[in-house]
Amino acid sequence: MLVVDDSAANREIIRLFLSTIDVDVAQAADGVRALEMIESRQPDLVLLDVRMPRMDGYEVCRRIKAMPRGRLLPVVMITGLSQTTHRVMALEAGADDFMAKPVEGAELIARVRSALRLKELYNTLDSAEHVIFSLATAVEAKDSFTEQHTQRVGESARLLGEKMGLSEPTLDTLYRGGIIHDIGKIGVADSILHKPGPLDAREVPQMQAHVAIGENIVRPLQSTSGLLPIIRHHHERFDGSGYPDGLRAREIPRVARIVSVCDAFDALVNDRPYRVRRSTQEALAVLRAGAGTQWDPETVDLLATELPALHHLGAA
Numbered sequence: 001m002l003v004v005d006d007s008a009a010n011r012e013i014i015r016l017f018l019s020t021i022d023v024d025v026a027q028a029a030d031g032v033r034a035l036e037m038i039e040s041r042q043p044d045l046v047l048l049d050v051r052m053p054r055m056d057g058y059e060v061c062r063r064i065k066a067m068p069r070g071r072l073l074p075v076v077m078i079t080g081l082s083q084t085t086h087r088v089m090a091l092e093a094g095a096d097d098f099m100a101k102p103v104e105g106a107e108l109i110a111r112v113r114s115a116l117r118l119k120e121l122y123n124t125l126d127s128a129e130h131v132i133f134s135l136a137t138a139v140e141a142k143d144s145f146t147e148q149h150t151q152r153v154g155e156s157a158r159l160l161g162e163k164m165g166l167s168e169p170t171l172d173t174l175y176r177g178g179i180i181h182d183i184g185k186i187g188v189a190d191s192i193l194h195k196p197g198p199l200d201a202r203e204v205p206q207m208q209a210h211v212a213i214g215e216n217i218v219r220p221l222q223s224t225s226g227l228l229p230i231i232r233h234h235h236e237r238f239d240g241s242g243y244p245d246g247l248r249a250r251e252i253p254r255v256a257r258i259v260s261v262c263d264a265f266d267a268l269v270n271d272r273p274y275r276v277r278r279s280t281q282e283a284l285a286v287l288r289a290g291a292g293t294q295w296d297p298e299t300v301d302l303l304a305t306e307l308p309a310l311h312h313l314g315a316a
């Protein structure tokens with residue numbers, strides 16, 4: 001674990017209190033150093049003082065929680081006073097727990113033990129999410145034509161979201177949703193996935209079932225619940241003729257509309273079992289022709305203006 005406090009005396013007191021339990025205690029004297037150490041040492045828990053020079057504890061906590069793994073790292077804030085406002089500020093900064101100064105030994109040990117249990121729980125969530133993403137990779141391996149396709153869809157969806165000014169958690173949803181959106185194809189027969197021609201009336205519903213299969217795979221996981229709208233709705237069409245719910249225009253969740261455009265574009269500029277790849281300009285012409293019927297026109301326009309950046313991602 002990592003103790004962050006500008007006072008060496010306070011850090012030493014905490015280290016002494018915790019010497020009776022089995023835990024490694026690293027120390028940082030300010031927030032900037034703490035953020036570096038979190039990157040390099042990956043502690044299980046951060047004990048964070050509020051009042052520090054350079055960057056106060058609230059800001060440090062916000063930055064930790066904005067890191068990719070920060071959501072899964074418990075932060076206990078040590079507030080100078082037991083006033084409600086301080087606790088509220090700690091919670092608003094994303095802290096998992098807080099305690100008041102002066103720190104008392106038995107309470108400190110109890111809080112640390114509880115936060116470490118929380119970390120163990122986070123670790124299991126994290127590994128469940130790993131399984132899901134490994135499964136998404138397995139789906140891709142079923143079809144050699146789509147190598148790295150979902151990775152590019154995730155990256156380009158994130159980039160378009162960024163240009164739209166969407167929040168950081170939403171960008172994370174777009175990235176992960178782009179990777180995972182077709183996970184339900186694990187339940188679709190290879191003969192249908194790889195069929196070189198159009199699907200017949202019996203095969204179409206089997207292919208379309210991949211959105212519901214994907215939802216069922218991912219639904220039990222709390223940490224991926226934000227991805228469900230992308231998995232369910234990435235085959236809706238802007239004019240309402242898509243599946244599974246026939247949503248139209250803005251009824252379709254925005255994240256699903258973005259992923260849908262990125263998915264189509266990347267598919268067009270890469271080879272598929274039934275056709276060879278098209279040029280970027282040809283692909284764009286296809287998207288423009290379908291803007292307003294199949295795809296969200298605003299997202300298609302944005303993609304057109306961001307082509308150079310997408311190219312940089314290897315998506316065009």
Ligand SMILES: [Fe+2]
Pocket residue numbers: 181182210234235
């Ligand atoms: Fe799909």
